[in-house]
Every structure is written in C-alpha cells, then in structure tokens.
Amino acid sequence: SDYLWFEGIPFPIIEYEKEIIEEIHNKFVFRDEDTVILTYPKSGTNWLIEIVCLIQTKGDPNWIQSVPIWDRSPWLESQGAYPLLINKEGPRLITSHLPFHIFPKSFFSSKAKIIYVIRNPRDVLVSGYFFWTMLSTLIPTVAYGSWFEHTRAWLSMRERDNFLLLSYEDIKKDTKSTIKKICDFLGKKLEPDELDMVFKYSSFQAMKENKMSNYSLITEDMAPNGLDLLRKGTTGDWKNHFTVAQAEAFDKVFQEKMAGFPLGLFLWE
Ligand code: A3P
DSSP: OOEEEETTEEEETTTOOHHHHHHHHHHOOOOTTOEEEEESTTSSHHHHHHHHHHHHTTTOTHHHHHSOHHHHSOBTTSTTHHHHHHHOOSSOEEEEOOOGGGSOGGGGGSOOEEEEEEOOHHHHHHHHHHHHHTOTTOOSSOTTOOHHHHHHHHHTTTTSTTEEEEEHHHHHHOHHHHHHHHHHHHTOOOOHHHHHHHHHHTSHHHHHHOTTTSSTTSOTTTOTTOOOSOSOOOSOGGGGTOOHHHHHHHHHHHHHHTTTSOGGGOOOO
C-alpha cells in the first residue's frame, strides 16, 4: 500500500515514517511559548502561517520574502521537520494536520497555543481535489482521515484559553478583525500601520506573488507541472463543482456525521 496507517489514520508514506509519528505522539515536548497552526489540510493553513509570521515581524515582509513558508513554520509530522524542531531554541511556530488522538501528549499539559482553522468541508474537498491532482505522489485516498472526526475531536478544545478557533470564511469576510483577534490571542500589540502591513502582505495576491509562499519552490519530481497553492482563494467555490445530487449526498453525510454537534459554529453557505 502507498499509505501508512497509524491509529486508524492514513498518511502518505512518501512524507511520513511510522516511527516518527509514534515518537512525535509520545515524546515531542511542547514548550509554553510554542504556537501551533492546526488544520485539516486545505483549510487555509498557509494563509494563517503568513499572517502569524507577519504579526511576529510587525508587518515587516523581509522574513516572509526570504525564507520558505515550510521553514518558517515547520510541519511537525513530516520527516525533515522533527529533528529541526527539537533542536530549535526559543518560541517555535509549528504547523500540523494531526488528528487530536495522535497529537503530542505533552501539548495537553502545556500552555502552548493552538490556532485551529476550519473551512466549509465542501470547499476543502474542491481545493484538495485540485491541489492533490498536481502532485506526482497522488494516491486515491484522503490523508489524515475523516474531516468530520478531525473537526469534532479538535473542536472539543474550543473553550480552552490556549485554543483559538477561526474559520476560513470569517478570515475572508473580515481579515483585519481576525488579525486583531490573533494578536490578542498571541499577546502581541500592533500599531494601526503595522496591522495594515500584515493585511497587505498576507493578501491572496501578495501571497501568490511571493515565491517563498506560493509553493513554486516545490521540486519538479514532486509536482511535474508545478504546484499552485493559491488557486482561487474564495468561499463557496464548491457550487461550481458539485452537482445537485452530490450536494444532497454531501448534506446527508454531514448531518449524520455531525449529529449532536453545535452546528451554529459553522456559518458557511
Ligand atoms: P483554494 O484551493 O480554494 O483556492 P492550505 O494552505 O490549507 O493548503 O489551503 C489552501 C487554500 O487556501 C487554497 O484554497 C488557497 O487559495 C487558500 N489561500 C491561501 N492563501 C490565501 C489568502 N491569502 N487568501 C485567501 N485564500 C488563501
């Protein structure tokens, strides 16, 4: 199989090793100053990374324009990142897609912070379809398991002080307010002009043009025809791709899987 199964979750083996995932789960030590950007893939992960990096530099674009996005916020469960992260001093910015039950145990007794981003799963599906089709490693199953389980489990954390829940739709609708919310959560105070810079350099267009963030640095063997992360950047694109029957089938599954869950949290169309 082209997938590695760990605790019921499929990981593409090209990027993951079982020992590493096991070790991360059991031994990775969170520090109170760490910040994690946690998502189900294709929910706006890289957008959040860009925003948080810019908040850290108070809007100065030098860092985001000189260091690849995956080095600024290493991807916890990928092979290269783990040794890099454990040796890194000071506060760490970390990206992860891990489901709740596989996430490092140490997090739950630390003050490290998680920013969790949800997105309409229909748009996640469309975004993922286009993205993964560009990868040479495409395998016909969905990495990281079910969106429903990922979301349900992580959202059980939403009342905690060290957990910030955002949605792609809210960020899109009111980016500046969201940036302020993130600043408050991270304990950073920005001047209005600094906030404007964060806003400006994290826009869809700015990210699309930033080669450190748009995935154009991905090697040819991974994506022979290039990899376009900044595809469309809109909400509700699923309506252009789902048939009526598919939309109905999706609704049915959604109702089933999210039964008993406070659906007021999901305010997308
Ligand atoms: P689309 O494929 O719908 O365009 P991830 O970073 O989790 O892989 O998510 C990728 C999705 O986030 C893509 O969605 C991408 O366009 C969108 N995205 C990335 N940066 C963005 C930005 N600055 N503004 C709006 N959408 C952004």
